[in-house]
Every structure is written in C-alpha cells, then in structure tokens.
Amino acid sequence: MLPALRNRNYRMWLIGLSVANIGTWMQRTAQDWLVLELTGKSGTALGTVTGLQFLPILLVGPVGGMLADRFPRRRLLLWTQLVAGVCGVALAALVLGGAVRTWHVYLIALLLGLVNAVFQPTVQAFVLELVTREEVPSVVGLSGGSFHAARLVGPGLAGALIAVTGTGPVFLIAAATVLSPVTALLRMDPAGLHEVPAERGGLSMIVDGLRYAVRDPGIRLVLGVTAFVGTLSANTQITNALMATKEFGRGAREYGLLGSVVAVGSLAGAALAARRKAVPLRFVAASAPAFAAANLVSGLMPGYAWFAVALVPVGVAQLTFITAANSSLQLRSAPEMRGRVMALFMMLTMGTTTIGAPLVGWLAQAWGARAALVGINLAALLGAALVLLLHRPALRSLGAEEHKDGHREVEVGTT
Template identity: 30%
Template sequence: MSEPVLDRSVRSPNFRRFWIGQSVSFLGSEVSLLALPLIAVVTLNADATQMGILTALGYLPFLLIGLQAGVWVDRMRRRQILVWSDLATAVLLLTLPAAALMGVLRIEQMYVLALLIGAIEVVSSVAHQSFLPSLVERRELPAANARLEGSSSVATIAGPSVAGVLVQLLTAPIAVLIDAVSFIVSALVLRSVRVEEPPPLPPDESVGMRAQVSEGLHHVVRHRLLRPLFSCGATHNFFRRMIEALFVLYVVNQLGLDPVALGLVLAAGGPGALLGAAVALPLAQRIGLGRTIVWMQVLTGISCFAAPLAGGPPWLTIAILAAGQFLLGVARPVFNISQLSLRQAITPDRLQGRVNATMRFIMWGVTPFGALVGGLLGSAIGLRPTLLLAAVGVLLAFVWIAASPVRALVTVPDAAEG
C-alpha cells in the first residue's frame, strides 16, 4: 500500500470524524483499563478468584450474544449503533463514581457493570469493524486501520500514566469519570459522520435469526483463510485473559508496585504500539502479509514472559515489565492491522456484520474461561506459575497461522471473495 492511499483515507471528512471520535474514546478507555481493576484490588480488596470472575464477566457477552450481534449489525444502521453504544456506556460508567461517593460501592456492582459494558462492547465492536469499509475503499483498509491503531497507541502512552496520577491523587472511581466523558464526546462526533452505508439487511420473515447466524458461522468456519485466524485468536485470547485477570493483583500485591509505577509500566506499551502502527504497512510489504502475522504472534508470546520473570529491585522489576509491555505494544498493532484488513477485504458487504461477529464470538468467547481458569489456578498454584503457563500458551498460538495458507499471503486481496 502506498503513501498516497494512506493520505486519501485520512483526508476523507467522514473518516476523519470517525477517527477523532474513536481516538477520544481510546484515551478514556485507557484510563479505565487501569482504574477499574485498581478499584477492585485496592478499594474492594478483591482476591485472585474475584478478579478472575470480574474479568470473565466482561467477556461473557461474547458467548451470550456474540453471534446474534452480527445479525443485529447487518439489520441496522451501523453509525446509529455506535452512537447509542457510546452513550449507554457513559451512563453505566457514571454509576461507579456515584456509588463510590455515596459509600455503597461493592464488588457485585462491578460484576454487573462488567457484564453490561461487555455486552455493549460486543455489539459496538462488530459495528465498528463493519462500518469502516463504508468509509474507505477496500484497498485503503490497511491504511485506515493503521491510523486507528496509531491513535490507540497514543492513548496507550498517555492513558495509563494519566490514570496512575489520577488514581493516586483523586482515587480510582473519580478517574473513571474521564472515560465516561470520553464516550459522550465520541458519540457527539460520530453523530456528525455522514456516509452512505449499505442498505440494512431486511428482517426477512422467511429467513430467521437462526438461519442468518448460521450463514455467517458456516462462511467463517469453512473459509480457508478465516479458520486459522480465529483458531490463533482464540488460543491467544484464552491464555492472554489468564494473564489479564491476574496482572494487576500480581504487580500490586506480589511485586509491590504502587499505582503510579503500574501506570508507567502499562504506558511503556504506548511507544511500542505507536512504532507497531507505523511499521505495519511497510513490514507487510517487505516480508509479506502472512509472515508478518506469524512473527507478530511469536513476538506477542515472547512479551508475555516478562511478568512471570520480573523481580529484584523495584527499578529492575519496572524495567522488565516495561520491556514486556513495549514488545507487546509493537506486536499487537501490526498483527491486528494485518489480520483485520485481510478479514474485511475478503468478506462481502452483506456478511460484514455476521463475519466480524462470528470471528469475535469464537476468538473472544473463550476469554471468560481463560479468566476463570487464570483466577482459579492463581489461587491454587500461585500467581507466578500461572502467568508462566499462560505465556507458553500465548506463544504457541502462532502454530495455527504458520501451518495454514495465511502464511503464504503476500498482500491483502483487492476485492471481497464470496
């Protein structure tokens, strides 16, 4: 993909508004990414099992409504879904600092919030991925995705460090207010996007929800390129969620880092992600799309060993954890840009919602189990051994891609394949 293509996608007024709205939301979400688990660990004294449950509930909706979300997205205007999803998420987030200020915040409320926000995320993420091909041409998808990943990277740099300071000075519940405001701003910006979307799929009485879900599921499972992608993604997500469920608990309680240090560690992923978003396109051009996907999964696995290997003086602990976050930051944008652009390009417009939903249902549907297994194993055998086991699992996920036709791909297809 050439630089002029990248410039065209950025200069599109509708894409620019979409990009701005998502960028604002990215920043707020990065603040909550640190603040929410800190509320559970520091304010509510959650243990490993409770952290596992909290993380699992956030991903449970991928199993409950993951497939149906694709049909809903294909039946509705995707921009409207994104706007209402942002507003609903903002309202839910505002209940958390309100409860904290009234002194009635409990872990059960966080469970409910995790489940509801997770349900909204399932629908909005499918709409997001399905809406982008309406804003740019298919050959511009890698460039557009790279810009979005770049914004996410900037948010990853600023968000955790800002969150660490806010949590230290104002408490974690107050920090969540920033995320709520960011979703409101994002909704207002997205309302200004004016684009001709593909006509929504009519609710054909002769073709029910089950048949439409089945069509998307069969398309994904039988596709020679999509099948290894979701197999790798599911393996990766299962073991990564084991790490995610325990990471804050491990870093705060076992390694002894405070919220500011934890924020700095997480922020180290930002420069890496910015670098990854910048090199994704030239790297794929140089070594090929398939090999890029394979090697970025390998690099992701290597980065996960930083947590179980961290220790020693505080400066060394922070350095090891930060190095792991940096490597993870480099790998994931490149992997995401490459596989998502491939997925969007080979999927017909009428199936975009269902294919994206099915992929996410499979890849993210395993995450509640990963989080629960992580929490239970953390309580049974200890946090460090569990993190080490999970790192091995993330690393081995690359085999699905390396042994498939995806590895031989050089570029993203220019047109959708049926």
C-alpha cells in the same frame, strides 16, 4: 499525511474515538479502584468485575455481530455510545450519593460488557464504510495506536483525579467522553460513506455467519491461529503482574512500568501498521507464532530489567498480529457478513480473556509465574503451528492468488 486522514469522515471519527478511548481507560481504572475500596482490596472481587466486562463478548458476541449486519452500523454505534454514557452517569450518581454497593458496580460492568459485545464488531465493520479497501491496513493501525495511546494517558489521569476528587467525578468525565464519537457520527457527511445495506433475518443469521467463516479457508485460518494466540498469549496484563510480584519480588510501581513498556511497544507496532499498504495472508500466518515466540522469550529473561526490555518486542508483535489479522478479516469478508466475522474475531481476542486469565493464574499457582508464562506461550506456538500445517495447501493457493492480484494491480497502475 496518511491518505485516510484526508478523509473528513474518518478524521472526525478517529478524533472522537480517541477521546472515548481515554474515557474507557479512565472508567476501567476508577471501576477497579472502587471495587477495591468497597471490598477491602479483594482480588476475587476485582477478578469478578473484570470477568463481567469481558464475558458478554465471549457468550453473546455472535449476537452483536448479527446486529451489526442487521441494522445500519452508524445508528447502532450511536446507541451503544449513548447507553455507555448513561451507565457511567448512573455509577457516578451512586458514588456521589453515597449509595453505591459492590453489586451495583458488578451490574453496570455487565451492562457495559453487553454494550461492548455490540460495539466491537460494529465499529470494526464500520471501518470499510468510511474508507477505501486500500486504506484499511493503515486505518486499523491508526485505531490500534489510538487505543494504546489512551492506555498510556487514561489510567494515569484517572489515578490523579481519584486522589483529589474520588471516583465519582471520574465516572462523570468518562461518561462525558462518549459525546465526542456521538458528535462525530452526527456530523459525518452521508455522501462520503460507503454504507452497506442491512441484512434481513433473525438468529439464523448467526448460523449463516459461522458457516461462512468455516467454509472460507482464509478466514478459517486467521480465526484458527487467533483462537490459540488470543486465548493463551494475549494475557500480558496478568503475566506481567505475576512476573513482577512472584518471580522478581517487585511492587506496584515496577508492575505499572511493565504495562507502560508494553504500551510503548504497541505504539511502535501501530506506527508500523499504519504505514502498511497490504496484508498478505502469509504475513498474518507468520505474525501469530511470532507473537507467541516473543512472549516465550520474555519468560526466559533472567531478571526484572531484562524482562522489561523483552516486553518491547512483545508489544510490537502483539499489535502487529492484531492489526494484521483484523485487516485481513475485514478485507476477506463479504460486506453483508463482515459484522458476524468480526464478532468471531473479537470473541477470540477479547472474550477469551475470561478463559485465558484464570488459566494463567492457576498454572502460576501450580508451577510458578515463569513456568506458566513459558508454558502457555509454548502451547500457543504449537497450536498456531498446527493450524498453519493443516491449512498449508490453502495458504499456498491463497498466497498465489494474492500475488497475482498484486501483480495485476501494479500492471494496471503502470499502464
């Protein structure tokens, strides 16, 4: 058994979060289907509702990070889950009452995006209040596995229910899943938590967080490579759709299969991450260009079957980079700054979807799907390499410090 799973508080939280993750994927699937129903299958409307869910993380992510450091994180997580549940119930009521309009879906998607802008940095920073520093890499891997396992289960379950009941009951079920993490948070043993005292201050805390991230060479390096890889390489949902339909002339079933293949690779990456005991900065530095390179190679595959096979290492590389960068930032950040640093990370991994996805679509329209996939990942690879080159002295010195610390720990343990 992984050491972290012996921790009752974390075990309850992982179960609660896993149930909520399934609900999140059900909500997104039903939301997208509802928009297509209301707009006559408008791709523009579908893109709009997706953008509204991710745009708040890009625009107000630092505010979410400030709140994560300003207020007790467990209490903040409770409120975010309850608000998300209310949004789901409201949308279900509109659908079941026959009063739903497209703008209702847009508004609720925006509200859920705002909730997520607070939830994401808070839940990332909350990890170190549940477990020890040594358990963080495996815990991040377990969380990633939970999310991608839900990605395999949630959409399929939502699709089956929509075919029988319509979207209304699906929204109700998705809303009910928030009770699982809420229950876990309420039942936690306070004595087993490593709570961080809340910081005092206002919006100036955001500026302080930015300065802190820029001045720390290790954090700056991780965020730098994430800016390129997160914006350009982490668009597999869009590139898979374009490659399946435009490059290989396949339909919805084949496109859906590609998503499952990536998820399988991601689960394998999560399993490897859960076994990892340490995350050296050099490992993070290597995993970023490796992710871009795996995507680039997939774009060179000659046919649909080969492309699908190439997506397995893409999924492994993506999850490896995300979990390694996440763990490194959490362990390097001062406890009172962790929420703001993780907010910057979530902006660069999730919020930049609103930039990367339209860019990929435009390039595919101008150059073709294959050229777009290869081009954006070549740019990500070069950008990550540039960041690493600029941080080469810092990477060398920080790597030496990590080696000394690791050697010292081994000596102490042996003694």
